Amino acid sequence: MTITGIAAIGAGLAAIGAGIGIGKIGGSAMEAMARQPEMHGKIQSSALILAAFVEAVALFGVVVALLQG
Amino acid sequence: MKINIFKNVILSALFLTVFNIGFASETKEAGDDEKFDPKEMIMHHVKDAHEFHIIDWNGKPISLSLPIILWTDNGLITFMSSEFHHDDAGQEVVEKNGDKFVKFHEKIYQLNDGASTATFDDEYHVTNASKPLDFSITRNVFMMWVSVAVLLLIFIGSARSYKKSKNGVPTGIAAFTEPLVVFVRDEIARPMIGEHKYKRYMPYLLTVFFFIWINNIFGLIPIINGANLSGNIAFTFVLALFTFIITTVSGNKNYWKHIFWMPGVPVPIKIFLIPIELIGVFTKPISLMIRLFANITAGHIIILALMSLIFIFKTWTVAPISVAFSLFITVIEIVVTAIQAYIFTILSALYFGMATEEEH
Numbered sequence: 001m002t003i004t005g006i007a008a009i010g011a012g013l014a015a016i017g018a019g020i021g022i023g024k025i026g027g028s029a030m031e032a033m034a035r036q037p038e039m040h041g042k043i044q045s046s047a048l049i050l051a052a053f054v055e056a057v058a059l060f061g062v063v064v065a066l067l068q069g
Numbered sequence: 070m071k072i073n074i075f076k077n078v079i080l081s082a083l084f085l086t087v088f089n090i091g092f093a094s095e096t097k098e099a100g101d102d103e104k105f106d107p108k109e110m111i112m113h114h115v116k117d118a119h120e121f122h123i124i125d126w127n128g129k130p131i132s133l134s135l136p137i138i139l140w141t142d143n144g145l146i147t148f149m150s151s152e153f154h155h156d157d158a159g160q161e162v163v164e165k166n167g168d169k170f171v172k173f174h175e176k177i178y179q180l181n182d183g184a185s186t187a188t189f190d191d192e193y194h195v196t197n198a199s200k201p202l203d204f205s206i207t208r209n210v211f212m213m214w215v216s217v218a219v220l221l222l223i224f225i226g227s228a229r230s231y232k233k234s235k236n237g238v239p240t241g242i243a244a245f246t247e248p249l250v251v252f253v254r255d256e257i258a259r260p261m262i263g264e265h266k267y268k269r270y271m272p273y274l275l276t277v278f279f280f281i282w283i284n285n286i287f288g289l290i291p292i293i294n295g296a297n298l299s300g301n302i303a304f305t306f307v308l309a310l311f312t313f314i315i316t317t318v319s320g321n322k323n324y325w326k327h328i329f330w331m332p333g334v335p336v337p338i339k340i341f342l343i344p345i346e347l348i349g350v351f352t353k354p355i356s357l358m359i360r361l362f363a364n365i366t367a368g369h370i371i372i373l374a375l376m377s378l379i380f381i382f383k384t385w386t387v388a389p390i391s392v393a394f395s396l397f398i399t400v401i402e403i404v405v406t407a408i409q410a411y412i413f414t415i416l417s418a419l420y421f422g423m424a425t426e427e428e429h
Contacts, residue, residue, distance in 0.1 A: 045256065045415075048408065048411070048412065049412065049415060049416070049419075052360065052416070055364070056356045056359065056360045059359060059360060059364065059367070062363055062367060063359060063362075
């Protein structure tokens, strides 16, 4: 397997991790919003920020894969 | 009301499809005679360039040439990029003041004395040339000036409209900018920095928010060959550096105490935590830099990759699927333009808030 192939697998693994993370954040945010609709705005903005943190880790993986690929 | 929304969605979809055809025409030129290489086309689009290539018409490129400014051993040398005649393979040699220059993969090389053409080794590195300092007005620099001009027009216009209106009610363009400014103030600066100190940071936060947003939007317009400015690591590096400098300069005693000698933690753990916290000071702006860069670049790459599917399979039957998918991604990217600007601003505000927090 070439280094490009390994880089592609790495990018895929990063995407899986981010998918699980953002899925959990989105699910919990939805649940929280359904329980407390009056907190809708606050929950949404903090969910977005948390999603950005999770996504950043995945994007580090993508950038490393891009540099290798 | 419902019909109205439906009509709007259809109209914007049509509008965006025209944009996507713009991307497609850009894709086609590479695949006419030689084998189509999606990687090269995408990288050409994502990277900076020395000319503003708009479209190929009957095999002839229509482009805007930009000035090339070089600092060599013999001083400053300037000429227009049109003198390379759209050559990017290092074949066309331009001679100025006795120095010879070639352009290879959007980098300008100065040929060594005595050499008349550029030679390459097996891995396509130029062997007989050196790189002069390049201060050229490239595509990204040009687009940055355009976006600065647009921002100036918008905000000088809104400032004027406040001067004219008698009771402070926004009119004209200010009716569009005021909600956004109020959003940055009430949703980003106030909750993150605090009621007493947020005013000091408002100018920076507003500048960053609008600058990133407008550059993200300009990057999505393919007709101007989408200069990928906010997907350029140097651009995001400078913005993150500003956030880092402001955070470090405005850090109070409490902030530094929490980094170097955390209160309420046993001494061995304090010693263990110092390097971690110190690394954290630098990783925060670095993650800001990578997040913006990678998000925008990834969006561009996905749209172009979906478009290149047509030219990889060489059949029109893939076209509807690929256009529909890239339309979908384009719509998501339009949301991402605003979200990324919001995230960069809110995280900057969060770091400023951490730096200025009082002891409690």
